[in-house]
Amino acid sequence: MRFRLLNGRIKAVKNFSEDSMKITQINDIPQPPLNSNFQFNPELQRLLSGKQLLFDDLPYPLDEIQIHYDNGYITFRRGIEYDGKKPFCVRCGNKDTVWFETFPCARCGETCFYCRKCLMMGRISECTPLIGWKGPVPDTELPLQIMAWQGTLSEGQSEASQRVAYAILHNKEWLVWAVCGAGKTEVLFEGIEAGLAANKRLCIATPRTDVVLELTPRLKAAFPQIEIASLYGGSKDRHKFAPLTIATTHQLLRFYHAFDAIILDEVDAFPYTAEEVLQHAAIQARKPESAMIYLTATPNAKWQKECHSGKRAFTTIPARFHRYPLPVPEFQWCGNWQKQLKKNRLPPNVLKWVKERLNNGKQALVFFPHIPLMEKALPILRQFTPNIQAVHAEDPERKEKVQKMRSKEIPLLLTTTILERGVTFPNIDVAVVGAEDDIFLESALVQIAGRAGRSKDYPEGVVTFFHYGKTEAMLRARRQIVSMNREGVKRGLIDV
Numbered sequence: 001m002r003f004r005l006l007n008g009r010i011k012a013v014k015n016f017s018e019d020s021m022k023i024t025q026i027n028d029i030p031q032p033p034l035n036s037n038f039q040f041n042p043e044l045q046r047l048l049s050g051k052q053l054l055f056d057d058l059p060y061p062l063d064e065i066q067i068h069y070d071n072g073y074i075t076f077r078r079g080i081e082y083d084g085k086k087p088f089c090v091r092c093g094n095k096d097t098v099w100f101e102t103f104p105c106a107r108c109g110e111t112c113f114y115c116r117k118c119l120m121m122g123r124i125s126e127c128t129p130l131i132g133w134k135g136p137v138p139d140t141e142l143p144l145q146i147m148a149w150q151g152t153l154s155e156g157q158s159e160a161s162q163r164v165a166y167a168i169l170h171n172k173e174w175l176v177w178a179v180c181g182a183g184k185t186e187v188l189f190e191g192i193e194a195g196l197a198a199n200k201r202l203c204i205a206t207p208r209t210d211v212v213l214e215l216t217p218r219l220k221a222a223f224p225q226i227e228i229a230s231l232y233g234g235s236k237d238r239h240k241f242a243p244l245t246i247a248t249t250h251q252l253l254r255f256y257h258a259f260d261a262i263i264l265d266e267v268d269a270f271p272y273t274a275e276e277v278l279q280h281a282a283i284q285a286r287k288p289e290s291a292m293i294y295l296t297a298t299p300n301a302k303w304q305k306e307c308h309s310g311k312r313a314f315t316t317i318p319a320r321f322h323r324y325p326l327p328v329p330e331f332q333w334c335g336n337w338q339k340q341l342k343k344n345r346l347p348p349n350v351l352k353w354v355k356e357r358l359n360n361g362k363q364a365l366v367f368f369p370h371i372p373l374m375e376k377a378l379p380i381l382r383q384f385t386p387n388i389q390a391v392h393a394e395d396p397e398r399k400e401k402v403q404k405m406r407s408k409e410i411p412l413l414l415t416t417t418i419l420e421r422g423v424t425f426p427n428i429d430v431a432v433v434g435a436e437d438d439i440f441l442e443s444a445l446v447q448i449a450g451r452a453g454r455s456k457d458y459p460e461g462v463v464t465f466f467h468y469g470k471t472e473a474m475l476r477a478r479r480q481i482v483s484m485n486r487e488g489v490k491r492g493l494i495d496v
């Protein structure tokens with residue numbers, strides 16, 4: 001795509017000509033005033049409101065896009081901008097030159113610069129405009145009854161729920177620090193209802209597709225008459241306009257100034273590099289005046305510090321719904337277990353721990369830091385019973401194994417950190433072998449410990465960290481759990 005500047009407007013042209021430019025070369029992109037007499041296309045309005053899309057994303061001829069721009073309804077923004085001589089990607093915020101590449105571009109007929117970092121969402125190059133909507137937003141009709149959910153909240157949930165609703169209505173930032181198993185989804189319902197009633201457009205965003213798929217039916221059940229868009233790679237709701245959106249954080253890259261409130265779930269569940277893109281995406285997707293709610297069981301060290309020094313507004317839910325304390329991990333030194341594994345042996349206290357569970361018929365998850373070590377341990381443990389299984393991220397039978405664990409066909413499941421969050425088995429003990437490994441950050445260890453004792457029928461569980469030298473992360477994780485329990489008791493949220 002190229003553009004010509006004519007009479008204070010830009011005109012998109014398909015083919016290369018000397019008097020046309022790439023969008024990046026136009027310094028001030030003119031924006032025609034809104035012509036209120038113009039009959040705009042309501043489908044285009046629904047598709048583009050709050051978005052930043054590419055020509056390729058729009059199933060309309062160029063003329064139709066152009067006429068909406070000419071009448072002030074569509075905006076063009078540069079996909080790549082320059083900060084001095086340094087390019088940056090407007091969509092994903094990438095500034096790192098290694099993520100840029102040049103290629104002979106068919107769209108503009110020249111050599112063109114493009115961003116590799118967000119390539120999976122369609123190519124952003126120097127000749128690529130981000131297309132947005134500047135006309136009126138689509139009307140949404142609200143049902144008489146917005147929320148159908150009629151459950152009750154625990155005391156801890158109830159307090160957080162009021163904070164969330166207040167933050168959504170008053171465009172505040174708020175962190176909800178809720179222990180694993182506190183029931184954080186229900187804490188959102190009151191705020192979502194209040195926000196929808198105030199005609200706000202809301203979004204729940206999370207890094208993981210699994211979570212989007214799990215949340216969607218729950219939100220649909222709680223808000224049965226509200227249109228909900230559920231967005232992840234390959235989802236069919238991609239072009240749906242909805243007052244409530246549930247999306248992976250990646251999908252936020254297609255939004256621009258769309259939401260009055262974004263609820264970011266599992267903010268800590270990112271590798272560091274992805275975090276920057278996410279932050280950029282979330283900032284772009286929210287309106288300049290909007291609310292931001294963060295939900296997590298394990299804020300990072302920086303955020304914890306900000307909470308404790310009063311720099312970050314937050315609410316804790318220190319206790320689980322069932323009012324029992326969180327299981328506190330016990331530390332057991334197990335010597336140089338890696339060396340023992342090389343000789344096809346496991347430390348005696350690890351073997352004893354496993355044997356006790358098998359004898360008592362108590363299911364358990366045993367975490368290992370790396371796949372090869374876990375696979376070495378598997379045949380050793382299978383000497384007790386052949387039903388023991390091991391699972392990791394690339395395991396094609398991952399889902400089946402988790403299902404078999406749920407239906408109690410597997411007595412003991414060995415796993416990497418892949419099962420550290422998001423899975424719930426009602427009655428299990430948990431062990432980590434090699435808890436000193438760098439892969440087990442404080443947040444990972446808190447999440448792992450949080451797998452035990454979740455059900456109200458089995459609120460207790462044993463959590464054991466087998467280690468070859470205690471780490472700061474282990475100590476911090478245990479401290480965090482102990483301090484949440486203490487707070488829960490103090491606030492009367494735990495029965496003692």
Ligand SMILES: [Zn+2]
Pocket residue numbers: 089090091092093094115116117118119124
């Ligand atoms: Zn990019």
Ligand SMILES: [Zn+2]
Pocket residue numbers: 001105106107108109110111112113125126127128
């Ligand atoms: Zn180009």
